Amino acid sequence: MSSSAIQVNxxxxxxxxxxxxxxPIVQIALRDIATLxxxxxxxxxxxxxxxxxxxxxxxxxxxLVVVPGFFQYYAxxxxxGTIASISFIIGYDIFEEAEEGVLDYLLTLPISRRQFIxxxxxxxxxxxxxxxxxxxxxxxxxxGFVNPLSLGAALLVLFLLAFGVTGLSITVAVSVRNxxxxxxxxxxxxxxxxxxxxxxxxxxxxxxxxxxxxxxxPVSFAADSTRAxxxxxxxxxxGLAGLIAFVVVFLGLGAAFYFxxxxxxxxx
Numbered sequence: 589m590s591s592s593a594i595q596v597n598x599x600x601x602x603x604x605x606x607x608x609x610x611x612p613i614v615q616i617a618l619r620d621i622a623t624l625x626x627x628x629x630x631x632x633x634x635x636x637x638x639x640x641x642x643x644x645x646x647x648x649x650x651x652l653v654v655v656p657g658f659f660q661y662y663a664x665x666x667x668x669g670t671i672a673s674i675s676f677i678i679g680y681d682i683f684e685e686a687e688e689g690v691l692d693y694l695l696t697l698p699i700s701r702r703q704f705i706x707x708x709x710x711x712x713x714x715x716x717x718x719x720x721x722x723x724x725x726x727x728x729x730x731x732g733f734v735n736p737l738s739l740g741a742a743l744l745v746l747f748l749l750a751f752g753v754t755g756l757s758i759t760v761a762v763s764v765r766n767x768x769x770x771x772x773x774x775x776x777x778x779x780x781x782x783x784x785x786x787x788x789x790x791x792x793x794x795x796x797x798x799x800x801x802x803x804x805x806p807v808s809f810a811a812d813s814t815r816a817x818x819x820x821x822x823x824x825x826x827g828l829a830g831l832i833a834f835v836v837v838f839l840g841l842g843a844a845f846y847f848x849x850x851x852x853x854x855x856x
Contacts, residue, residue: 621711635723665788669782671720671749672807672810675712678708706843709751717750748832751835758845760774808827
């Protein structure tokens, strides 16, 4: 790669600049991070949903059920569920780019396919973290979480979840070519991954068919690990192992589907 900058208009609004100084992975990630701020309605709507969920629904439920510490349980889970939900948006971006031909154009950049997929997943994860940090701070202040090590461990867990979910969303985006099918499938997948988990409700209070699946959800791994870090200052090693495995599997699948589906202009 030459030392000169190569300016590429990947879309009508966001340029991608590949230079030897910043690195291609960083540039691809920065492009995806910038797209978050192009859609303020998403940020506003999801933020309002979180506020209502935390200060209205969680408050009311915690007064109705006789479960000590339920508000704290629900508050932490709301952050985990929200970051999982926002991380799925990268799939919609990629599907739209594929339909419009922008994705094929991006693949002409002087970047290896492996760097490209890692950059997309990294960008999706970082923008999810940017989005979720204010909510995380609100919960930390409400519940008095002040230990810097436990806060750092919790943020690391949230980042791993976001990284894995972006890989899952990318895999779906490059696997389903019909727009209607894609919208329905990704929405159902998001619902299943987020709701069939221990993010918002303990397994003991779930229907049996949901309780059987919840322990294997990556959102459950993240929720249990985040609670352990914040409330008991410990690491949930099985949860972390499951979360790392989830990241590796779907980042690898996303890369494999990119290589197989997009090379040769499948969407052209």
